[in-house]
Amino acid sequence: MEEAAGRYDVAVVGAGIAGASVACELAREASVVLIERESQPGYHTTGRSAALFSAIYGPAQIRALSRASLPYFRNPPAGFTATPLLSPRGxxxxxxxxxxxxxxxxxxxxxxxxxxxxxxxxxxxxxxxxxxxxxxxxxxxxxDASDIDVHALHQGYLRAFRAAGGKLALDGEVVGLDRSAEGWRVSTRHRSFRAGIVVNAAGAWADELAGLAGAGPVGLxxxxxxxxxxxxxxxxxxxxxxxxxxxxxxxxxxxxxxxxxxxxxxxxxxxxxxxxxxxxxxxxxxxxxxxxxxxxxxxxxxxxxxxxxxAPDGNPVVGFDPAAAGFFWLAGQGGYGIQTAPAMARLAAALALGRGVPADIADEGVDAGALAPARLERAA
Ligand SMILES: Cc1cc2nc3c(=O)[nH]c(=O)nc-3n(C[C@H](O)[C@H](O)[C@H](O)COP(=O)(O)OP(=O)(O)OC[C@H]3O[C@@H](n4cnc5c(N)ncnc54)[C@H](O)[C@@H]3O)c2cc1C
The missing domain is CATH 3.30.9.10 (D-Amino Acid Oxidase, subunit A, domain 2)
Structure with a gap:
C-alpha cells in the first residue's frame, strides 16, 4: 500500500555522486529528499570508476569544472572525511x-x-x-593528476546531507512524476513525495526519468x-x-x-x-x-x-528544463563525474535555487549557457 506523501522543497532522484553531492549542497538551505532505486547508493557508475582527477582531461567546460572543484578536494568542510580526498598519482x-x-x-x-x-x-x-x-x-x-578517494567523497556528502536534515529514501524506484498547481508528486512503487523542484540525477536513466515528467529526452x-x-x-x-x-x-x-x-x-x-x-x-x-x-x-x-x-556535445546537462516547470537536470557527466562533482553540485544547487553561477566557478570559465538543457535539440 502507498504511504502518505512527505512534502519537501526538493526531491533529488538518484544517489550516485551527482545526486548525493547536490542534495548535500541543497540541504544547507532547503528541505530535501534523496530518492534512490537501489538499496546501496553508489551501486551504479559512481562505484565503478577509475577514481582519477586530471585537470587536463575532457572538453573545456569539464576542465573548468574540475579546476573549480580542486579547492573542495584539497580542503573539504570540517568533519567531511577522516582521510584525504586526493593523493598523488601522476x-x-x-x-x-x-x-x-x-x-x-x-x-x-x-x-x-x-x-x-x-x-x-x-x-x-x-x-x-x-x-x-x-x-x-x-x-x-x-x-598533478591524483587518485580520488571516491568512497570517502560519496560517503562524506551523504553524511553531511543527513546531518543537515536531509532524508535518504533507498529502495525507491521513481515510477511516476506528476505536476499540479502544488508542485510535483514523485511516486515510487510504495511511497510518494511532494516537492516543488525535482532534480534529475538519474545517471544513465536521466532521459527515461525525464520522460516520466513529460520532458523530451536530451539525447544522452x-x-x-x-x-x-x-x-x-x-x-x-x-x-x-x-x-x-x-x-x-x-x-x-x-x-x-x-x-x-x-x-x-x-x-x-x-x-x-x-x-x-x-x-x-x-x-x-x-x-x-x-x-x-x-x-x-x-x-x-x-x-x-x-x-x-x-550528451551529444560532450558537456554535462545542468539546469531547469525549458518545457517542464520545476524539473532540473544534473546529468551527462560522462567520464568526469567524480572529479567535477564538488563544483557541479554547488553550481546546480545555486541554479536550482534561482541564483547565478557562484563567482569562483564563473572565474574558472564555467558558462551556464553551455551546460543548459535548452542548448540541446529535443527529440519529439
Ligand atoms: C570504468 C569507469 C571509469 C571512470 N573513471 C572516472 C574517473 O577516473 N574520474 C571521474 O571523474 N569519473 C570517472 N568515471 C565517470 C563517473 O564514474 C561518472 O561520471 C559518475 O559516477 C556519474 O555519477 P551519477 O551520480 O551521475 O551516476 P550513477 O552513479 O549511475 O547514479 C545514478 C543513480 O540514479 C539511480 N536511478 C536511476 N533511475 C532511477 C529512478 N527511476 N528512481 C530512483 N533512482 C534512480 C540509479 O540507481 C543510480 O544509483 C568513470 C566511469 C566508469 C564506468
Whole structure:
C-alpha cells in the first residue's frame, strides 16, 4: 500500500555522486529528499570508476569544472572525511614510434591546459619500469593528476546531507512524476513525495526519468566501459607508479590498492542497465596490456563495467528544463563525474535555487549557457 506523501522543497532522484553531492549542497538551505532505486547508493557508475582527477582531461567546460572543484578536494568542510580526498598519482600518456603524430597533437592541445612535460622513451621507461623495453617512444607526463578517494567523497556528502536534515529514501524506484498547481508528486512503487523542484540525477536513466515528467529526452548516450583488476607481478611495488594511458586512449593501467586496474577504454553505446563486462572487451584489454607491459595476466581477480553517459556535445546537462516547470537536470557527466562533482553540485544547487553561477566557478570559465538543457535539440 502507498504511504502518505512527505512534502519537501526538493526531491533529488538518484544517489550516485551527482545526486548525493547536490542534495548535500541543497540541504544547507532547503528541505530535501534523496530518492534512490537501489538499496546501496553508489551501486551504479559512481562505484565503478577509475577514481582519477586530471585537470587536463575532457572538453573545456569539464576542465573548468574540475579546476573549480580542486579547492573542495584539497580542503573539504570540517568533519567531511577522516582521510584525504586526493593523493598523488601522476599520469603518463605513452606513445609508440607509430603514435608520435597523435602525441604531438595531444602535446599542442594540453600544453596550454596545465603543467605537463614531454619525455623520451628512456625517461618513460624509467618512470614506469613495467612497460616493455622499447615499447614507448615518448610520453606526456601530467604530474598533478591524483587518485580520488571516491568512497570517502560519496560517503562524506551523504553524511553531511543527513546531518543537515536531509532524508535518504533507498529502495525507491521513481515510477511516476506528476505536476499540479502544488508542485510535483514523485511516486515510487510504495511511497510518494511532494516537492516543488525535482532534480534529475538519474545517471544513465536521466532521459527515461525525464520522460516520466513529460520532458523530451536530451539525447544522452550511456557508453559501457570495462575494468578489471589483476595482481602485480611478484617482487614489484606499484605504490609510486603513475597511471599509464595509451595516447589514443586504447587502454589504461592504474595502480589501485596494491593491485593493477586495467581497462581497454571501451565506449560501446548501451541502453541504461546494470552494466556487465563483455568477454570480448576483457580479452581485448588483456591483449593490449600484455603488448605494452611486461605482464602476463593469469588470473583476473575482479571485473566490472559501468556506463559513462554523454550528451551529444560532450558537456554535462545542468539546469531547469525549458518545457517542464520545476524539473532540473544534473546529468551527462560522462567520464568526469567524480572529479567535477564538488563544483557541479554547488553550481546546480545555486541554479536550482534561482541564483547565478557562484563567482569562483564563473572565474574558472564555467558558462551556464553551455551546460543548459535548452542548448540541446529535443527529440519529439
Ligand atoms: C570504468 C569507469 C571509469 C571512470 N573513471 C572516472 C574517473 O577516473 N574520474 C571521474 O571523474 N569519473 C570517472 N568515471 C565517470 C563517473 O564514474 C561518472 O561520471 C559518475 O559516477 C556519474 O555519477 P551519477 O551520480 O551521475 O551516476 P550513477 O552513479 O549511475 O547514479 C545514478 C543513480 O540514479 C539511480 N536511478 C536511476 N533511475 C532511477 C529512478 N527511476 N528512481 C530512483 N533512482 C534512480 C540509479 O540507481 C543510480 O544509483 C568513470 C566511469 C566508469 C564506468
Amino acid at each position: 599520469v603518463l600518456m605513452v606513445a609508440r614510434q607509430d603514435q608520435l603524430a597523435p602525441l604531438e597533437a595531444m602535446r599542442r592541445e594540453v600544453f596550454a591546459r596545465g603543467s605537463v612535460e614531454v619525455m623520451d622513451g628512456a625517461a618513460t621507461q624509467r618512470m614506469m619500469p613495467l612497460l616493455r623495453e622499447g615499447y614507448a617512444a615518448a610520453a606526456i607526463f601530467e604530474e 548516450t550511456p557508453r559501457r566501459r570495462t575494468a578489471l583488476t589483476v595482481a602485480v607481478p611478484e617482487g614489484t611495488n606499484p605504490a609510486h607508479w603513475p597511471m599509464v594511458v595509451d595516447i589514443e586512449e586504447k587502454f589504461y593501467l592504474k595502480p589501485e590498492s596494491g593491485r593493477l586496474l586495467l581497462s581497454p577504454a571501451d565506449e560501446t553505446p548501451s541502453p541504461p542497465c546494470d552494466a556487465r563486462p563483455d568477454e570480448m572487451d576483457v580479452a581485448v584489454c588483456v591483449d593490449r596490456i600484455e603488448t605494452a607491459f611486461d605482464l602476463t595476466v593469469r588470473t583476473i581477480e575482479n571485473r566490472w563495467a559501468g556506463l559513462r553517459t554523454f
